Amino acid sequence: MHIIIARGHIDLAKRDPNKTARNRRGxxxxxxxxxxxxxxxxxxxYDNxxxxxxxxxxxxxxxxxxxxxxxxSADEYxxxxxxxxxxxxxxxxWTAGGTPFSATTLKSNFDTLTKTKATKQYFLLFLQRSFLRHYDELVRNRPSVADSEIWIGQNNSDYGILITPRFNATGEWENxxxxxxHFPKLYWTIGHLLTTGLVVQGDPDPITFASIDDYLSFFTKVLVRPSGSKYEREIAALYCSYVKSQEKPEDVPLLIPELRYRGKEKKHKYRLDFCVIDPVTLEKVGFELSPWSTHGHIASTAKKSQKEINAEALRNFEKEAGKLRDYFRKYRITTLIFTDEQLADTGKIFDEISTYLEGSTEATQLEFSLIEEFL
Structure with a gap:
């Protein structure tokens, strides 16, 4: 524990015992x-x-x-x-990152590193230290390349959320x-978006937000409102209140609206109403608001036979079920469906959603301090 003196008072700042132990061992x-x-x-x-x-x-x-x-662990590293x-x-x-390595050169390097007991010991100790120095990055779950970008919104009004966005020579955004x-924020959180902003394909200037309030305003007025769903607007409003009430609002997972099934492709197949990605485990859960009026209603039943009505109802059902299966197969998103009975009280629905917004905020840590104490 170290002491910080400021403006006439003493503050005891807590240190992470695991980090202290790692630094000491390093x-x-x-x-x-x-x-x-x-x-x-x-x-x-080697002289140097x-x-x-x-x-x-x-x-x-x-x-x-x-x-x-x-x-x-260092052993795994x-x-x-x-x-x-x-x-x-x-x-x-063999080539890595565009740099060719001949087997002869690599064998010579290996012989040098394992030449004697001293070189072997140095070699292994150096790798242990490398693991400790990069511990926070190495133990952290990271999205796969395929999962490192998200595209949301309707046709001609789509936006990308990337982790390390850069505008390439072909005029497209990529990670x-x-x-x-090395990304400093928790993935897929408010803090993530404040760091990266939103991107639009073909436009080199990202949409950035100066504050959490700026983003939440954009979220409700630009991202959610065009859907036309009063239920989505109500959930969005409750989410904004939730974020503002949190002690660390930047660490709150994004409530991702209108997640596009085909990503950045111009023509989309499906959109998922909302999705939350746990910032540490990266597990995904979707939320689909499915009122009968838009997802099951069959018009002009008086002009249709029972057989025709049943066939149309079956098509509607198959379409909805197929959508959720496709999201699971492609993105491993498990989706919760809310129908008219639940939609009567969006407050209760948001209570259920909020359990996923609590998320995980810390990666699993090896207890270095306990190991050190034992030894």
Missing amino acids: KEITSELAKLWPQVSIDSG QLSFNALIGGKAATFIDLKEKVIK ISEYLSGFKKARERDG DKSEIR
């Missing part, structure tokens, strides 16, 4: 590496420690899928690194995939 490893270096320098033939470190650390992204792989190193050595002319794991 410093210990740095000290151990310094002690090993003189012998490692002799054994490896930074160059030797680069021989190890510079290949981490080559040997490990750091964009998507979730790694929970080392295992992934060594596995990737082995595969690379076995494939002559900078190498930076997704």
Whole structure:
């Protein structure tokens, strides 16, 4: 615990014991590496420690899928690194990120790193320290490339939510995939959107929001209102009140409106009324408001036979069921359906939605402080 003195009073600021323990162990490893270096320098033939470190650390992204792989321990990190190193050595002319690596060069590097007991020890300690230094990024669940962008809205009024948006040379928005794991905010939250804004294909200027209130106003007036559904407007209003009442409104998951099934394709097939993505587990749940008047009603029944009415009712049912199956198959979205009986009280519906808005705010942490205490 450290002391902060400001304006005549003393504030005891809490520290994360796990982070403190990780930092302490990282410093210990740095000290151990310094002690090993003189012998490692002799054994490896390297005069410069930074160059030797680069021989190890510079290949981490080559040997490990750091964009998507979730790694929970130093042992797992080392295992992934060594596995990737082995595969690379076995494939002559192997290429990663546009950089070719010959099997001969990689074998020579491996021989250098494992030449003696000292070089092996240094090699493994360096990888342990790398894991500790990048711990928060490595243990964090990250969206797959396919799940790292969301497109919402109706035809000719569609917007994209990306994690690390950049406007490419072809005039389209895309994610900078190498930076997704470094994104500083919780994924798919109010804070996420305030950081990235919304994007429109073909337009290099994102739509940004100066405050939470600015975004919530845009959410209700531009994103939700065009649907024409009074139920969606009521849910949206309750969501805005919920966000404003929270101690950390930036950490509240987005209530994503009009999620497009075909993403950024111009012609869409379906839209899901609302969706919430847990910022840590990345689990998705959808909410479909299905009043009979728009989802099941059959017009002009007096002019139709019972058989025709039944056939039309079946088509309506199959269409709705097919939509939800398709969202699950493509996006793994489990959808809750609210019909007229529930829609009579949108407050109760929002109470149910709000349980998913509580979300998860912290990634699973290894208890470094307890491990340290035990040892």
